[in-house]
Amino acid sequence: MDKVKVEICCGTACYLLGAANMMNIEDQLPAEWRGKVEVEAKTCLELCEKENLGGAPYVRINGSEIMAQATPEKLLTRIGELVEGVA
Numbered sequence: 001m002d003k004v005k006v007e008i009c010c011g012t013a014c015y016l017l018g019a020a021n022m023m024n025i026e027d028q029l030p031a032e033w034r035g036k037v038e039v040e041a042k043t044c045l046e047l048c049e050k051e052n053l054g055g056a057p058y059v060r061i062n063g064s065e066i067m068a069q070a071t072p073e074k075l076l077t078r079i080g081e082l083v084e085g086v087a
């Protein structure tokens with residue numbers, strides 16, 4: 001299985017609106033998910049301009065799925081669905 005790729009936007013808007021809380025998301029992964037998830041911090045994904053600022057913070061999952069108003073809880077839930085293969 002390919003790793004779940006998680007790109008957390010660390011542009012100014014996303015960072016200030018909550019991305020900072022997700023920077024340590026890898027530390028919050030259950031042990032059995034470790035090694036199955038790749039987390040990267042990215043510069044502005046340009047969604048704050050193309051979509052809207054109210055959607056920040058943004059996270060991109062597996063290169064195409066966009067999570068708006070991301071929180072550590074939402075992100076962990078989605079990662080879990082993908083790792084467990086239920087969605």
Ligand code: FES
Nearest residue numbers: 009011014047048
């Ligand atoms: S700062 Fe996150 S999309 Fe622009």
